[in-house]
Amino acid sequence: MVQLLTPEGERVAHPELDPLVEALSREELQGLYRDLVLIRRFDAEATALQRQGELGLWASLLGQEAAQVGSGRALRPQDHAFPTYREHGVAWCRGVDPVNLLGMFRGVNHGGWDPDEKNFHLYTIIIGAQTLHATGYAMGVQRDGDVGTGDPQRDTAVIAYFGDGASSQGDVSEALVFAGVNNSPVVFFCQNNQWAISEPNEKQTRAPLWHRARGFGFPGIRVDGNDVLAVYAVTAQALENARCGQGPTFVEAYTYRMGAHTTSDDPTKYRVSAEVEVWKHRDPIERYKRWLTTSGTADAAFFEAVEAEADELGRSVRERCLAMPDPDGTAMFDHVYAEAHPVTARERAWFTEYQASFEQEVAR
Structure with a gap:
């Protein structure tokens, strides 16, 4: 498993991926932390809004922030992302207003943003269907000649997000077949949070998920999904390979769902609290904060400013959500x-x- 930061926040050397991280500026490294904190604050506010009857449902990303922010920031403007219904962090990275994510869950619109404007597709509720959409889009990108031209402003990659549970769906296997056969410029980004609603991984597969790529004729890789630097580097490399015409990659981001599958779920019915406690010590935000501090990349004033911005975001999201007009x-x-x-x-x-x-x- 690829890891650049240990759970204690210590840097791990990786000769192949280190240059990608070292190319990030101080502001970009700080920006990753800002993304992690703000999207967690937004997620907490959305959960509270649902509990107070303002949203019909909410799918929390608690614990998966690094997987989403790391991969989202690896995308170029011309790349296109196909999410599930939980990719709030990726939406944030693509410039989607967080309040627009709430419209569907509040029942006032059918999505709330223009997929063409942000190159971020609408949320997909049907499990695994977005992988077929992404593969088809990637095949279209190929046929448009926007792969392997050598022009960094033109060459395009597609990324499909899905969970470990979706990997058991036939749609995902079909997408992998089409992508492999056509050498399509698509990255399959599986957030393995270890629970397909109430079913653990061992009831879904006997082999690591990233091994599946071999059977479809393209590479797979497992990355520590709670390590934002590792996720960024692995995804950036996979996307660049796709843009250059080297075909698809399967990325398994090994992470953990800290909360419920959705607000209609009670995880205490199927998993023990001791397991959750273990993963709390692998928190992606605390891990990254420790590294930023020890490396001298950020100071106390920066962290305080981010916390203040997070509080303001929470207030703004609540006010604007409650002000959403009901449709006819x-x-x-x-x-x-x-x-x-x-x-x-x-x-x-x-x-x-x-x-x-x-x-x-x-x-x-």
Whole structure:
């Protein structure tokens, strides 16, 4: 497993990947910490909003911040990301307003951002389906001639995010087949948080997930998913290989889901608290903070400023979430078909009449 920072925050040498990290400026290294702290604060606020009845559901990323921020910051502007429903950290790195992530979970929109504007696809609820979308997009990038040109502003890679549970889905295997056969410029980024809802890894696979890449004809690699520097370097290398025409890579980010699968889940029913306590000592934020401190890359004033910014983000997210306007009920009939359709027209008319009946009752 590739690791550049130990859980104690000590730097581990890696001749092949060290140049990628050493190329990062002081501001960029500090920026990774800022990303980690702010996205955790946003995630905590979203969880609180759900508990208070302001969101219907929330899928927390607690514990997986380094996997998402490290990989997200390795992307170039022209690269395209295909997420699950938990990639809040990647969305942050792609410039998506955090409040836009809440719209779908609040039930006021169907996604909230333009995938073309941010090169960040809409959240995918169907487990594993986004890997097929990503592979198809990558095949299109190939056919457009945007791979292996040598132009860093043009050459494009695609990244598909999914969890260890999704790796058991047929869609993922099909995506791996197509990507391998076509040598497509796609990185399969599996966040192995060790629990597919309530099923542990040992009930999903007998071999490490990254080994699966061999059977599809391309390389796989396992990285410490709680080590933001290692994730950044491994993903940056895999993406560059894709852009250069060297085909796909399977990256297994070995991490841990600290919280529930979603706010509708109770993890105490299927895992012991002692396991969670062990992983608390591998916290990705504390690990990175220790290295920033001991290496002299950041000081107390920097950390205090980030904490203050995180508090302000939490306040802003709450206020703007509560201010989201509710859509008109008939909006559910919009865009079902590309053109007007008699069935949805009848349903819209019935629903409009049904809504009006309540107003008539109040008037009486």
